[in-house]
Amino acid sequence: MATELEMPGVKNQGIEEGPVGVWGMVIDQDLCTGCQACVAACSMENNVPIVGEEDANYGRYMHWIRIERLWESTEFPEVKMTSFQPMLCQQCHNAPCEPVCPVYASVHSVSEDLNLQVYNRCVGTRYCGNNCPYQVRAFNWWDYQDERIHPELVTLHNQMNPDVTVRRRGVMEKCTFCIQRIHKAEDKAKSEGREIEDGEFTTACAQACPASAITFGRLDDPESQINQLAEANPSRGFHALEEVRTLPRITYLRGGV
Amino acid sequence: MTTAAKPLARRHAEEHEDLRQFIMHDPLPRGKMNAMAMESMHATSPIFWVVTAVLAAIVVFALGYEWYILIMKGQGTAGVTRPDYWGVFLVNTVFWIGISHAGTFISAILRVLKIESRRPFTRAAELMTTFGLVQAGLSIFMHLGRVWLVYWMFPIPNERQIWPDFHSPLMWDLMAITTYLLCSTMYLFLPLIPDLAMARDRTQGGWLKPFYKILALGFRGTEGEWKNLVTAMNIFAFAIIPVMFSVHTIVSWDFAMASRPGWSSTVFGPYFVIGALHSGMAAVAIVLFLLRSTMKYYDYFIRAEQFNTIGTLMLLVSMAWAYFYFNDYLVPWYGGDVWDKLVQEYTEKGSLAYLWYTMLIVNIAVPWATLWNKKWRETPWLLAIVGLLINVGMYLERYIIIPVGVTINRMPFTWRQYEPRIEIPMTIGTFALFLLLYMIASRIIPLIPVWEVQEGQEAHLIRKIGKAEISTLSEME
Secondary structure, eight states: OEEEOOOTTSOOOEEEOSOSOOEEEEEETTTOOOOOHHHHHHHHHTTOOOOOHHHHHTTOOOOSEEEEOOEEEOSTTOOEEOOOEEEEOOOOSSOTTTTTOTTSOEEEOSSSOOEEEOGGGOOOOOHHHHHOTTOOOEEOOSOTTOTTTOGGGOOOTTOOOTTSOOOOTTOEEOOOSSHHHHHHHHHHHHHTTSOOOTTSSOOHHHHHOTTOOEEEEESSOTTSHHHHHHHHOTTTEEOTTGGGOOOOSEEEEOSOO | OOOOOOOSSOOGGGTTTTGGGSGGGSOOOHHHHHHHHHHHHHOOOHHHHHHHHHHHHHHIIIIIIHHHHHHHHOGGGSSOOSSOOSOHHHHHHHHHHHHHHHHHIIIIIHHHTTOGGGGGGHHHHHHHHHHHHHHHHHHHHHHOTTGGGGGGGSOOOOTTOOOOOTTSHHHHHHHHHHHHHHHHHHHHHTTHHHHHHHHHHTOOSSTHHHHHHHHTTTOOOOHHHHHHHHHHHHHHHHHHHHHHHHHHHHHHHHHHTSOOTTTOOTTHHHHHHHHHHHHHHHHHHHHHHHHHHHSTTHHHHSOHHHHHHHHHHHHHHHHHHHHHHHHHHHHHHHHTOHHHHHHHHHHHHSTTHHHHHHHHIIIIIHHHHHTTOHHHHTOHHHHHHHHHHHHHHHHHHHHIIIIIGGGSOSOGGGOOOOOOSTHHHHHHHHHHHHHHHHHHHHHHSOSSOHHHHHHHHHHEEEEEETTEEEEEEOOOO
16 A cells, blocks of 8 residues: 655655554563563663662663562462563553554554554653553653763663664653564565565564563464464463453463463 | 510611621622722732742742753653652642632622622632633643643644644643633633723723723723623623533543543543532632732622622532542442452552541531531631632542552552652642732732622612511613
């Protein structure tokens, strides 16, 4: 599908629309060891600021992925904890964060079929963060990357990923399924005149996971690894907060069953 | 046993003594009343200037310096954090919109229903609407992460070719508040025209003379002008009532439309409207008490009957609010959602439960225990204290709904309690600005709609039917 762009000063060029691939993830809670390697890898890949002890303790950590673990019972001798649960943006098909944004900063992309946050368009109403049932959106409370305003907060001096935007204060951000990697793979496949193969690339969190608990791949390919994983474990698979009907794209495989 | 001789009839001076306590039966000559209204504007004591200076200093510090810090450093200076993305700034917004409701309610609904005791205080209430909305708008701007881009929310054609998203409840909110601000300002202005003309005719030069001259729109008091004015006011009085109800309903949709436990409730619309009236009525009581005790001659205009009217309304609204609050519990209980239950448990038993108990006491117990008594309703200071307590309670109610309510969400891992930081001085700043605007207005425009009082006094007559003296009211229109 090609649409005509109607913009003053821009020649009418057709732009391609329509999904290039539908991406998904399977997270096996039996394999997850809670080592936080995915958290570190994601922060490095996506220029996620490190906020410091005090702010992190107050809930202002900016990680796009976090490892959750909760007490099930604290009564001795039945002390029990839940399995580790890496929680990141579920890339909902029916995302609650999207309709509430007054300026279209939280949008659903057509070609990648992902929930995207357009940083430049965000005015910081924080409605999306409020409406996200998974609480995976991170708000830039300070200018973490501007040495003129908060020199003490700038921690990532020479290790920025040039493929990823640096966000300023007052902007909401969240997991993008490493969209820069998706685009790189798309470009490569396009130049070679083929479709992207499953497993050709993966996200930073999946790449870093030493236990291979996180698997990333194509949802629209029935032969893909994630679809096979989900089919092989029908009794263990579930979506987080299924009752909210957000139709998330991440399948968890229940641990400890 | 001797029997003292009693006069058969009361002496002339004592005649109508019972009815004279009502301002409508205690008329003054027109010129005298106008002079009183004008003099109350000009009689300025040194205390007034001291208070004004203090308020102005607070406003400059809180809304100037502190806001500058907030904008330049980011929302990190505020207390908002991961589960509590919305904090005290939005509490202030809802609170001030609530305050702004009473103005229209009193002025429009009591005007439409022809409640005569409203006449002296409609203007004071209408000013609350406009000044309250100013605070509400400022609070929204404080809340935004990038407030310098707020115009992106306005539907203006732009080079980015992006229209605001009208799916978002925030856009409905913006439209509703803007509509309400425009309507209520016009509704404030219309009944002000004859008084501005009066002030224009009684001002000898000075910087205010041209101000009155322009704003009075050349009003001379001819038959045709009055007819047009009354028609316009009638249209506005009827039209603004649905606008008033819609505004707070739409504000409540900011919360009710979100998929958050504790918020997603259909009862929020009417519940917020009643809540707004509850705090607004109470605020009118406070303002009337302050006006009566500080402004010269205002004990003539604002009397026991006015406080009685407000007190009765406060009691009525308090009962309605209690019903809706009960409903707000009944519906989630019937629904049986586990997350709703957790939110309720947290507000009742959590570490901030004392806010909840305080709210119930000052919003329900205090008005029910005091306002049933006519003597107490007619005591200005008592009514002002009850009003103050109700406003504290209504502020707590919004605080419980927003930062306390969102602490509990569907991800227990992120549960965290919110604590306000830079919000505290900035909240004080909005209160100071509200009072400051009121004080400035009290020097510029008559806070009493003099012509309305005079109109009412002309319509009221005391007639004798047999030995009974009764008050009669003739239709003016």
